[in-house]
Amino acid sequence: MDDDPATRGMSISYLASRQCLSLGVTHADAARHLKRGPFSLVVVDARATDDDGAEMLRSIRAQSEVPVILVVGQHYTVLDRIVSLELGADDVLCAPLNLRELLARVRATLRRHEAGRRDAAPGFQGGYRFDGWVLDQRSRTLTNPAGRTVDVTKTEYALLLALLGTPGRPLARAQLMRATRAHEDIHDRTIDAQVMRLRRKIEADPSSPKLIRTGRGAGYILDAWVEAIF
Template sequence: MSDHPADSERTVASGPASSRDDSTGEGAGSAADLAVDRILVVDDDPTLRRMITSYFEEHDIPSVAVGGRSEFGRHFGASEPGLVILDLRLGTDDGLDLLREIRSRSDVPVIITTGHRRDEIDRVLGLELGADDYVTKPFSLRELLARVKAVLRRQEFGRQARSRNPERGGYRFGGWRLERRNRRLIDPAGEPVALTKGEYALLLAFLEAPRRPLSREHLLQATRVHEDIYDRSIDVQVLRLRRKLEVDSSAPRVIRTERGVGYVFDLSVEPF
């Protein structure tokens, strides 16, 4: 791998980096302001691993390259990392099995990578098994760093939210306000908007994970819907919530459909 700085901005493919440069636009910036423990980069491609870890080190994020399941076990067993980047195609190892193992013992943030945009089922299964985000190859190192920083910020956001009294405070988003004490939604004009228990639980799930793709399974669990109710019930709840939040529910901009995954709440959210 070349030592030229431009190499760290190129697109990561399934093998060595492609020749397309991704250094245009706004820089990824330093992550020194984030409280980042080491990141484990789990991939069976040694060139790709070196590119990712070198790029992270340039941006003040300590990282360790891991080639497979046994090596991962040694590093994870020594001390829990701050985040895991996990390729779902690990040669003889199964990345989904490793993700199940991680989630059985830890809630460490996990970003999964998949080798082909066609592998929709891998992305869906990964998210349903507890991954926090995903990227598909080829991806730029700049995008990967941005996703790492976003996941770490969401994790910190969640910690702060959990530390507050759950019956106090709330969230502001796009001129709206959700008050948790009385479960009241206030529109941008200052008028209250009635929510059913299911709609409130669904909105709260979105507000606790803004701009993150959420699977239907995740939303089912978050809204405490019984297991014998089909996933389509979430689609109905989303439709009802859209009718209350969207200017035009037929062209939603607040709650977007993420094809093959679920839904994304696409507004900035501020706790209070």
């Protein structure tokens, strides 16, 4: 949330280009949007506020436990940072705003919260959201960006689940074999065929895949920002 349209638009465009679905709102509209949520994370630009975002933090924490990153001015002191963290900020980012650092802090904050939720409920299986798709482990269903369920086989489900667990990192064919062996009698020579079938279901153009890429001599890589949902 930011009251400067130019800064807000630039940040939203950058995050969207890095596969982070984002919404830019003014401070005045923040409470209304939070009620309509849910949101995975909120970035508050406090540089235009008189109280360095303190009132906004109190307002957010009164209605939500959503992770919050506070963007503050150069005048911010160590004591100010401590107060912000005590008021409920999960991280504080000082100006000048570097969009690459903002993205890194967003991802780090989300990882911490997702790990915390898993530790709090170790037996609970949620799901993953990626590039508009949702894989729900509770119902074992895959939903496309339009909200329609896409049928997948047990092997395709296991392959996708394994790839979602390591986004951006290659999984060797041997690792994918282990991930699917419990579901079907699958061999190394069939992994490529199974990946091709999965691509036909989730890729806009299976002949030129953007989500499941082939790693050079290293199996396959899921190239998407993945959010764990619970």
